Amino acid sequence: MAVQSTKSQILALLKRNGGCTVDELASALELARMTVRQHLTTLERDNLVTAREEHRPTGRPHFVYLLTDEGEETFPKRYDRLADMLIDEVGFLDSSEIEGLSPADKKALLFRKLARRIANQHAHRLVGKSLEEQVPIVLDILQMESEFAEWHKLPEGFEIVRYNCPYRRVAESQDEVCVWHLELLSQLLDGRVRAAEFQTHGGDCCRFIVETGTLPPQEEEASE
Numbered sequence: 001m002a003v004q005s006t007k008s009q010i011l012a013l014l015k016r017n018g019g020c021t022v023d024e025l026a027s028a029l030e031l032a033r034m035t036v037r038q039h040l041t042t043l044e045r046d047n048l049v050t051a052r053e054e055h056r057p058t059g060r061p062h063f064v065y066l067l068t069d070e071g072e073e074t075f076p077k078r079y080d081r082l083a084d085m086l087i088d089e090v091g092f093l094d095s096s097e098i099e100g101l102s103p104a105d106k107k108a109l110l111f112r113k114l115a116r117r118i119a120n121q122h123a124h125r126l127v128g129k130s131l132e133e134q135v136p137i138v139l140d141i142l143q144m145e146s147e148f149a150e151w152h153k154l155p156e157g158f159e160i161v162r163y164n165c166p167y168r169r170v171a172e173s174q175d176e177v178c179v180w181h182l183e184l185l186s187q188l189l190d191g192r193v194r195a196a197e198f199q200t201h202g203g204d205c206c207r208f209i210v211e212t213g214t215l216p217p218q219e220e221e222a223s224e
Helices: 002-017 022-029 033-045 079-092 103-125 131-144 168-173 175-188 217-223
Strands: 049-054 062-067 149-154 157-162 193-197 206-211
Touching: 002 022, 002 033, 002 049, 002 062, 022 033, 022 062, 033 049, 079 103, 079 168, 103 131, 103 175, 131 149, 131 157, 131 175, 168 175, 175 193, 175 206
Parallel strands: none
Antiparallel strands: 049 062, 149 157, 157 206, 193 206
């Protein structure tokens, strides 16, 4: 059980940081470097992590350990739930809503309506709360989706970081999935959200900035 626990911690650190050296893992876990190496050897054998050699300006090269595709898939995925939600949403569509739309516009509409429906399901939890109280609630909603997420306070507002996308493989080929998550956060937090980074666009995580203050008039209208 201890080995499994340590392995899970290593995978989580690699996920959160986008890769780590042995020294970084040993420091974070407060373990001997040799112990960390033994766990990494097991994880490499299981094809969950891989090592990449990086050269420094001075000194010997060092290795950074990264998750493989199989390692990424050890984190919770919800492809079945996404399929169920989209099938349900198709059933709610009215033919007049999609008349004359291109295939891309139809997909965008479907995900936009899905974001609105999920936001409406959780809206009662946010009523009467300040933005600082709403952000942890929204994070809890994300965690219900089997996500690995955190939030932090920033000078300009708040930051929501999603390290695990439960729909990763779909999102890699369908940008609408990423837009859907941004739309969902905007619906929940009154349109104050912008995307700073997406995993599918080369980022180590999906990072959203929740800005405080009054929205400009055009953004207020768009969020209604």
